[in-house]
Amino acid sequence: NLSELVGYCCEHGQHLLVYDFYKNGSLQDLLHLINEDSNPLSWNTRVKIALGSARALEYLHEVCSPSVVHKNFNSANILMDAELNPHLSDCGLACLIPNAEYQGAHHNLSSGYSAPEVSMSGQYTLKSDVYSFGVVMLELLTGRKPFDSARPRSEQYLVRWATPQLHDIDALDKMVDPQLQGLYPAKSLSRFADVIALCVQPEPEFRPPMSEVVQALVRLVQRAKMNKKVLAGDVQDANRRADDRDAQDYMSKSV
Numbered sequence: 656n657l658s659e660l661v662g663y664c665c666e667h668g669q670h671l672l673v674y675d676f677y678k679n680g681s682l683q684d685l686l687h688l689i690n691e692d693s694n695p696l697s698w699n700t701r702v703k704i705a706l707g708s709a710r711a712l713e714y715l716h717e718v719c720s721p722s723v724v725h726k727n728f729n730s731a732n733i734l735m736d737a738e739l740n741p742h743l744s745d746c747g748l749a750c751l752i753p754n755a756e757y758q759g760a761h762h763n764l765s766s767g768y769s770a771p772e773v774s775m776s777g778q779y780t781l782k783s784d785v786y787s788f789g790v791v792m793l794e795l796l797t798g799r800k801p802f803d804s805a806r807p808r809s810e811q812y813l814v815r816w817a818t819p820q821l822h823d824i825d826a827l828d829k830m831v832d833p834q835l836q837g838l839y840p841a842k843s844l845s846r847f848a849d850v851i852a853l854c855v856q857p858e859p860e861f862r863p864p865m866s867e868v869v870q871a872l873v874r875l876v877q878r879a880k881m882n883k884k885v886l887a888g889d890v891q892d893a894n895r896r897a898d899d900r901d902a903q904d905y906m907s908k909s910v
Contacts, residue, residue, distance in 0.1 A: 656707045656708065656710050656711040656714075656740070656741055656742055656743060657711050657714065657715075657742060657743050657744075657746065658674050658675060658677075658734055658742040658743060658744040659674065659675055660672060660673070660674060661673045661674055661675060674744065675742070677734040677735055677736050677742060678736070678737055679734075679735035679736065679737065679739060680734070680735060681730060681731050681732070681733060681734055681735065682704060682708075682730040682731075682733040682734075682735060682741065682791070682794075682795075683729070683730035683731040683733075685735060686730060686794055686795070686798055687730075687798075687800060689834070695832075695834035695835065696739070696795075696834070697835075697838070698835055698838060698839035698840070698843065698844075699876075699879050700739055701795040701796075702843065702847065702872065702875050702876055702879065703739070703740075703876065704733070704735075704739065704741045704795065705791075705792055705795055705847075705872055706869065706872040706873065706875075706876055707740055707741040707742075708733055708741045708743060708788065708791065709788065709865055709868045709869045709872055710869055711741070711742075711743035711746075712725065712728065712743070712784055712785075712788055712865045713865040713866050713868075713869050715743075715746060715784075716781050716784065716864070716865050717864065717865065717866055722781060723746065724779050724780060724781055724783070724784055725743070725745075725746050725784050725787075726779040726783075726784070727745055728743075728768065728784050728787035728788055728791065729766070729768045729787060729790075729791065729801075730791050730794050732744045732745040732746075733791070766800075766801055766802050767790060767800070767801025767802035767812055767813055767814065768787045768790050768791075768801055769783070769786075769787065770782070770783040770786035770787065770859065771786075771857050772859055780859065781864070781865075782859035782860070782862045783859065784865075785854050785859075785862040785863065785864070785865060785868070786854060786855055786856075786859070786862060788854055788865070788868065789814075789850075789851050789853075789854025789855035789862075790813065790814060790855065792847070792850065792851045792854065793813050793814065793817055793851055793855070794813070795832075796817075796830065796831060796832065796844075796847060796848065796851065797813065797817065797830050797831065797832055798832030798833065798834055799813050799832075800813065801813045801814070814855050817830060817851075818852065818855060821848040821849075821851060821852045822848070822849075822852065824841075824845065827844060827845065827848055828841075828844075831844065840879070842878075843875055843878065843879060846871070846874075846875055847875065849871075850868060850871050850872065853868075854868065
């Protein structure tokens, strides 16, 4: 789930990196640039996007040696292919630039993605990436931007507004993106919110490693598939019973 480097150019004063083109743009586009022709992301698609993005960070944090801190994880850097699979971008140079010299993540500071400790010290760690991932999960849940100056002051910063409500079932239902039109499993929503609450904790030592986040989201996807199979089975049973009733009615009328 990482965006692959296809090539580069270093000629005639041009220094360019070439990546694959993703026709659906970024997750930020899909969530926040909504028009009449837009198709809202379903709940299961949002969970799938969260899982794919989590796997990308897990790879950087726990497979790469040494570990790579992304430093600029946000919905604009999650690119979407034709099947709405996420591909994390903007991570190729992260490991080469010291924290003190890194300027790209300053956008995160002002836009609501950065962990509290980054704002205070400027130091990016694996756990600050986990926090930023939690913010993106909040975007997926609510459809809101991490910072939105157009909203009332108490609702401008998404994490501050949402965190106290993540374990309140009634409040949680009201937080969900209206684009979903209530089409989501309540248990899946609650567990999704539980993962968010762990990721955006103020104290970095209490945030989970990305491998644990991946495991939690895998379980959500597996439950969704099981529920889909059960639902399909119920529909087949209902259709079969209806066919039986029609056959019985036909036979009784014939007699």
